Amino acid sequence: MLAFILRRVLQSLVVMLVVALVSFALFRYVGDPISTMMGQEATIADREALRERLGLNDPFVVQFFNFVTRAAQGDFGISYRLQQPVMELILSRLPATLELALVSGVLAFVFGVGFGVYTALNRRGWMSGAIMSVSLIGVSLPTFLIGVLLIWLFAVELQWLPSFGRGDVVALGDWWTTGFLTTSGRASLILPAITLGLYQMTLIMRLVRAEMLEVLRTDYIKFARARGLSNRAIHFGHALKNTMVPVITITGLQLGAIIAFAIITETVFQWPGVGALFINSVRFVDVPVMAAYLMLIAVIFVVINLIVDLLYYAVDPRLRVDRAGAGH
Amino acid sequence: MTGGDMQEPLLTVRDLVVEFPMRRGTLRALDQVSFDIAPGEVLGMVGESGAGKSLTGASIIGLLEPPGRIAGGEIRLRGERIDNLPPEAMRRIRGRRIGMVFQDPLTSLNPLYTVAQQLIQTIRTHMDVSEAEARKRAVALLDRVGIPAAARRIDDYPHHFSGGMRQRVVIALALCAEPELVIADEPTTALDVSVQAQIIDVLKEICAERGASVMLITHDMGVIAETADRVAVLYAGRVAEIGPVRDVIQHARHPYTRGLMGAIPTLEQTSDRLVQIPGAMPRLNAIPKGCAFNPRCEQVFERCYSERPSLRQAAPNHQVACWLTEEGSA
């Protein structure tokens, strides 16, 4: 078990280093940081002095090492555009993105699994047919279009929900701000969360349905029926548990994807999260912010991956090493 | 059909018809299958692949898979009809009164639950006992089916057991709610030859101890000869012959049974007596008129092409569906 975790952590570190290299290359070679920072009128001597001070004349390996060390301490430098420490900027935007992703993820998971199980168990029912057809729309419409449609219907026509922003937020602790505690905050979450989660929900639903149908055909389900177990025990115990083994992996990875895809949703809904921050940084070639965002997404993916592996391990006893004494 | 001094049968199957409605007409997979199983009796069921053995078992335990459906006849357990029960009533019979052992122990057990969890859940589904009591019973039963160190091994997952051991677990699961009838569908086919005999012995012994009847489906006439009290021979979804094992093996009356018997390797019969029946069993959409065996029968005559022979008494307790027997004994 320990060896397994260690191995996965090591792999994660390697992945992070590779991403760091990409971010660093971005940092170093996209545009000239000196001219971005000093503007056009600085003298050559001034430029050279800054270059020396920032260590830009050091050998590549040394620069990369310094970059990684500072990144590990959360230091990504100062945003060119906003003249604030990058880490501060990201931290102030992160709660908005994480809360949005969390709500979308929970929506996608709960409804995805629920609809998946329902359509698998009632394969021939008309409701299942309806759910499947609607879900086809879910996968084929682009996210921004869904967002715009939702805004048009619920914000413009019906005027039930706000069309942009995060509503009122409440500070929790040093840097976290939450929209969960105010009515306008909760109302503002609904449309973006649906927009962001719809695609993932459809994916999860189709996966759960396919897996569940597969599991329902297995011999152990037949045998469970032959032993007279109740439908509830068979469907929601024996079958669902086996269905969830592969679903956990995909769902976990989808959560990473949700955070990454939040860029589009945040743009459509002017949601003050890191995705919107990233888009603005790209527009202004604000390289430190871009690099930090890349690293952040990588960390999130790696951590989610790790958690998924551990979950997988907890659910499926076949992956565990034989316990002592459980031999032949 | 009156068996004379036979006690009331545990299971009665009468004129059972199973059909599959297909786009191009209905397939009749079982056609008027009839047999009885007495309390405590082991009935062997043999027949080529596709003869309808598994479908017969599935019909009895109420697990025919759609679109398959019972289109005629009746099934009675201790005189009560069970073929038309509501699903919930039938569910309570499964496991509790009729147990089933499937072919492949590697796939019959849920990989994500321990043996204890599966046994205890099954026991408590059917019996009003505490978790601790159920566990005690489960351990005793595992011990009885021959799992060494059962009290410890019960908390292992299925993948910790070998194939033979898993089939013992499967048998324990099928028997844990003390059913009166156990349907074993080729319980050893998937196992290593070296453990096949042990598994059959365990199954037979425990059922004998508890007075449970067994319907043993197998391709292995050797197993039938050693284990069964009576044997039913199925051909193309019909019963060809049914009777006490000795009679059927030594005095097979149906030409098909005689062909099958040629395939048993026994001490007296050397290999030069092996009879190979030419031809193959017809597909369900091409069963010939009259006797289904007529294209392959060496003794076929006119009547066999026009009229279907029904099961008739040939000797006490021994029934055959063949015009030859009809005429010979009538």
Ligand SMILES: Nc1ncnc2c1ncn2[C@@H]1O[C@H](COP(=O)(O)OP(=O)(O)OP(=O)(O)O)[C@@H](O)[C@H]1O
């Ligand atoms: N879902 C189905 N649709 C159509 N025909 C089916 C279906 N299931 C079974 N059958 C037919 O029913 C017949 C009997 O099948 P069954 O499984 O009972 O045979 P069996 O005697 O158990 O054979 P085996 O020895 O191979 O297990 C076969 O001819 C098969 O083709």
Ligand code: SF4
């Ligand atoms: S009825 Fe005719 S064809 Fe059928 S087994 Fe008897 S002799 Fe052969």
Ligand SMILES: [Mg+2]
């Ligand atoms: Mg079969």
